[in-house]
Amino acid sequence: MRKSRGWLVLVLIVAVLAGCTNKPANSGNGEAGPGTSSAPSAAAGEGGVKEGGTLLVGLTGDPLSFNPDGTSDDFLYPIAQNIFGKLATINAKQEIIPDLAKSWEISDDGLIYTFHLNENVKWHNGKPFTSKDVKFTYEAIKKNSGLAVTSLGGIKDISLPDDNTVVFTLSEPDAAFLGYLAWYGTFILPEHIYSTGEWASGTSVNPVGTGPFKFTEYKTGVNISLEKNPDYYGQVPHVDKLIFSIITDPNTMVQSFYNGELDIYGGDPPASEFNVIASNPDYRMSTSLWPSRSYLLFNFEKEPFDKLEVRQAVAYAINNAEILTKAMKGQGQVAKNFVSPVYTWAVSDEYVVPSPNIDKAKRLLEQAGYLADKDGNYLNISLDIFQYDVYQDVATVVKDQLKKIGINVTINVSDYASWETQVVNEHKYQMSILGGYQGPDVGAIITRIGTGRPSNIMGYSNEELDQLLKEGSTLVKEEERALKYAEVQRILSEDLPIYPMIEYVGSNPVHAYVMGEPGSEEAVPYTSPSMYNYVWLNK
Amino acid sequence: MGSYIGRRILTGTLTIILAIIFSFLLIHLAPGNPVSILSGRDNPSPEMEAALIAKYGLDQSVFVQLGSYLKNIVQGDLGQSISNNRPVVEMIAERIGPTLLLSLTTAILSLLIGTALGIYCARSAGSKLDSALNGISYLFDAMPGFWLGMMLILLFASGLKLLPTAGMVDLRADYTGFAHYLDVLKHLILPGLTLTLISTPYFFRIARSSVIQVMSEDFVNTLRATGMKESRIFNKYVFKNAILPTVTVFGITLAYIFTGVAIIEIVFSWPGMGSFMLKAISSRDYPLLMGIYLILSVSVAVNMIIVDLLYAFIDPRIRYK
Numbered sequence: 087m088r089k090s091r092g093w094l095v096l097v098l099i100v101a102v103l104a105g106c107t108n109k110p111a112n113s114g115n116g117e118a119g120p121g122t123s124s125a126p127s128a129a130a131g132e133g134g135v136k137e138g139g140t141l142l143v144g145l146t147g148d149p150l151s152f153n154p155d156g157t158s159d160d161f162l163y164p165i166a167q168n169i170f171g172k173l174a175t176i177n178a179k180q181e182i183i184p185d186l187a188k189s190w191e192i193s194d195d196g197l198i199y200t201f202h203l204n205e206n207v208k209w210h211n212g213k214p215f216t217s218k219d220v221k222f223t224y225e226a227i228k229k230n231s232g233l234a235v236t237s238l239g240g241i242k243d244i245s246l247p248d249d250n251t252v253v254f255t256l257s258e259p260d261a262a263f264l265g266y267l268a269w270y271g272t273f274i275l276p277e278h279i280y281s282t283g284e285w286a287s288g289t290s291v292n293p294v295g296t297g298p299f300k301f302t303e304y305k306t307g308v309n310i311s312l313e314k315n316p317d318y319y320g321q322v323p324h325v326d327k328l329i330f331s332i333i334t335d336p337n338t339m340v341q342s343f344y345n346g347e348l349d350i351y352g353g354d355p356p357a358s359e360f361n362v363i364a365s366n367p368d369y370r371m372s373t374s375l376w377p378s379r380s381y382l383l384f385n386f387e388k389e390p391f392d393k394l395e396v397r398q399a400v401a402y403a404i405n406n407a408e409i410l411t412k413a414m415k416g417q418g419q420v421a422k423n424f425v426s427p428v429y430t431w432a433v434s435d436e437y438v439v440p441s442p443n444i445d446k447a448k449r450l451l452e453q454a455g456y457l458a459d460k461d462g463n464y465l466n467i468s469l470d471i472f473q474y475d476v477y478q479d480v481a482t483v484v485k486d487q488l489k490k491i492g493i494n495v496t497i498n499v500s501d502y503a504s505w506e507t508q509v510v511n512e513h514k515y516q517m518s519i520l521g522g523y524q525g526p527d528v529g530a531i532i533t534r535i536g537t538g539r540p541s542n543i544m545g546y547s548n549e550e551l552d553q554l555l556k557e558g559s560t561l562v563k564e565e566e567r568a569l570k571y572a573e574v575q576r577i578l579s580e581d582l583p584i585y586p587m588i589e590y591v592g593s594n595p596v597h598a599y600v601m602g603e604p605g606s607e608e609a610v611p612y613t614s615p616s617m618y619n620y621v622w623l624n625k
Numbered sequence: 626m627g628s629y630i631g632r633r634i635l636t637g638t639l640t641i642i643l644a645i646i647f648s649f650l651l652i653h654l655a656p657g658n659p660v661s662i663l664s665g666r667d668n669p670s671p672e673m674e675a676a677l678i679a680k681y682g683l684d685q686s687v688f689v690q691l692g693s694y695l696k697n698i699v700q701g702d703l704g705q706s707i708s709n710n711r712p713v714v715e716m717i718a719e720r721i722g723p724t725l726l727l728s729l730t731t732a733i734l735s736l737l738i739g740t741a742l743g744i745y746c747a748r749s750a751g752s753k754l755d756s757a758l759n760g761i762s763y764l765f766d767a768m769p770g771f772w773l774g775m776m777l778i779l780l781f782a783s784g785l786k787l788l789p790t791a792g793m794v795d796l797r798a799d800y801t802g803f804a805h806y807l808d809v810l811k812h813l814i815l816p817g818l819t820l821t822l823i824s825t826p827y828f829f830r831i832a833r834s835s836v837i838q839v840m841s842e843d844f845v846n847t848l849r850a851t852g853m854k855e856s857r858i859f860n861k862y863v864f865k866n867a868i869l870p871t872v873t874v875f876g877i878t879l880a881y882i883f884t885g886v887a888i889i890e891i892v893f894s895w896p897g898m899g900s901f902m903l904k905a906i907s908s909r910d911y912p913l914l915m916g917i918y919l920i921l922s923v924s925v926a927v928n929m930i931i932v933d934l935l936y937a938f939i940d941p942r943i944r945y946k
Contacts, residue, residue, distance in 0.1 A: 233670060338893065503909045
């Protein structure tokens with residue numbers, strides 16, 4: 087009897103706990119809580135912008151520090167875009183737009199960049215922002231080996247004619263300079279804080295910037311909270327609070343989004359959910375083409391890909407359209423060119439990836455000296471990839487396609503760190519898959535194909551190509567540069583060190599009641615992809 | 626008794642030291658290095674990498690690094706996290722609370738539920754309820770925690786909208802005081818339920834089989850022959866003998882829950898050491914990872930010592946050996 091009573095108590099406890107959860111969670115200002123799933127239609131906002139409210143955005147991990155110029159940190163980047171400013175920034179259409187600098191001029195020889203700063207800009211602690219902070223930041227990046235130290239290596243001198251003007255002098259023209267300055271690791275830091283604090287730690291967990299939102303709180307593993315900066319020099323945020331909610335598992339994140347615990351997803355949903363979100367009227371998804379692409383890469387130092395014919399055979403075997411539908415579930419765009427199509431002015435329509443042709447592929451393998459065995463197999467190769475998103479699915483489709491031309495593929499999957507050691511450092515592989523950012527200028531492709539460059543994992547080297555890439559980056563006019571990059575694409579289509587498969591299309595789903603998100607028409611001319619000062623909640 | 630405790634503590638300490646040396650060598654054997662991961666592939670910066678390698682002494686041999694690590698932990702210094710550049714102790718301190726809350730709640734709940742059900746089933750062994758619960762226990766035992774967690778999210782959060790999907794607090798509402806504790810409790814239900822469902826079978830089966838075993842021993846039959854009431858036989862004689870294996874299993878299971886909680890924390894975005902550990906592994910953040918291993922091995926060792934002492938306390942035969 088005593089035991090069964092104990093049981094009853096347990097059941098009661100559980101019942102009480104469950105009962106507590108039935109109460110609707112109401113937030114302070116009377117808005118419906120996260121349990122409410124009814125999504126008002128977009129038309130409800132015709133009366134105009136509604137001010138106030140709290141915006142919840144998903145974030146897949148804790149930031150490494152609060153110094154936005156220290157190391158590559160995907161988790162800090164979306165937060166930093168709201169707290170800090172750069173001289174210029176890059177919007178969702180990959181255009182360079184003004185930020186702390188309202189305008190700039192470039193001298194005809196491409197050596198002198200003059201930036202005119204917005205006036206009366208204040209740091210979040212009320213201290214005035216001046217050109218001295220800009221100079222300090224760039225010097226600190228150099229001194230502390232910050233993330234952008236290599237790409238900004240061409241700066242010879244920074245002079246400050248007055249508090250609102252900064253003049254950069256380069257040692258040689260660099261067409262990518264403005265892009266690098268607007269991209270990553272170049273957020274302007276407050277000299278009055280960083281001159282005495284420790285660089286690497288971000289001085290403290292209390293970042294002070296000039297951006298549209300001010301930092302208020304960080305709870306590790308839980309959230310980063312910001313509040314609107316009423317003194318912001320641009321569009322003052324419509325929402326009062328911006329909270330980044332840390333959810334590391336993408337499947338949980340997507341359920342959280344469906345459940346209304348997030349207003350904005352905060353990045354790309356898992357490929358499996360892409361079509362679910364795209365077809366549901368409760369959500370909206372603006373997409374934008376990025377200079378990021380997934381490509382196959384071949385090891386030039388090992389059999390069989392040291393032979394051009396084998397690389398060509400693979401190129402004739404791969405069907406990018408099939409990879410897009412089967413592996414990527416339609417998320418992305420088929421790659422046709424040897425440089426990112428974002429840079430329309432540089433793209434050549436003459437030198438493109440070949441159309442699939444199985445017979446031709448087999449003939450090429452025979453030309454390379456391979457003979458088919460009784461099962462029609464010419465050779466066995468391995469495809470070494472790291473665990474990332476849909477790479478395994480892409481590899482499976484590639485394996486399937488190569489099977490058709492008689493190449494047997496073994497797929498090896500490891501974690502990134504192991505892959506890096508094996509493939510990048512030791513070159514112990516035959517074929518691999520890589521993606522990643524190839525901007526902010528078309529010339530950035532040099533880090534992947536230039537002789538001896540850090541991400542040239544292929545061991546590929548072509549002197550003519552190196553020369554063309556160098557010339558392409560030192561010319562200033564796009565028409566002149568385009569000629570050089572057309573030649574670059576010719577060489578890439580001939581040598582095939584890489585085979586581009588899929589263009590990355592970034593998406594950031596929002597609930598239908600979220601207006602003015604970074605990809606929207608009203609926000610694009612003024613904001614970078616994770617800036618939320620134009621967002622308002624139509625509910 | 627004194628020497629018994631002394632021996633236990635000595636072996637515990639030795640275990641911890643060996644565990645540290647072993648895991649240090651093991652994680653340094655794994656390919657990959659933290660610095661080039663920090664630098665990224667998109668636009669890697671050799672200057673930045675060189676500066677970091679020098680700072681963290683990663684250019685020295687593994688044994689030199691192990692030596693200085695051991696020296697430092699003796700002085701109470703667990704080092705700096707390479708990717709976060711913050712003291713490891715500070716970072717672990719921020720995360721250990723939620724992990725303890727989740728794992729201890731689960732351990733206690735599954736101990737109570739599992740043992741109670743096990744004893745109940747043992748006393749009616751062979752009944753329909755017994756077979757049913759036995760089957761269910763194998764079912765949950767075989768179920769992967771992350772899958773069960775996701776199913777519970779789909780049912781109770783996304784489907785019925787009764788409970789939150791992720792996290793430990795409602796960020797939008799930002800409760801304080803008593804409402805805050807209720808909010809945490811509400812967020813604790815799904816991860817707690819998942820872990821409890823997969824840990825309870827251990828206690829259930831141990832309690833059930835040991836009660837059945839003790840009940841069939843000669844002394845029980847003798848007691849029955851004296852005409853003693855069945856309930857008195859059980860409460861006074863069987864229970865104490867049958868509970869010994871449960872105590873042992875509790876120690877082992879607690880260690881298992883401590884380490885197994887990681888994956889559940891990730892599924893439910895519970896801000897404990899789980900996601901933290903995963904991140905430290907994938908970024909090869911050696912000092913942070915070693916700090917986590919140290920905490921885990923110390924807690925497992927302490928756990929074992931407590932269990933051994935408890936065991937000796939319950940069963941006097943042990944301490945005289």
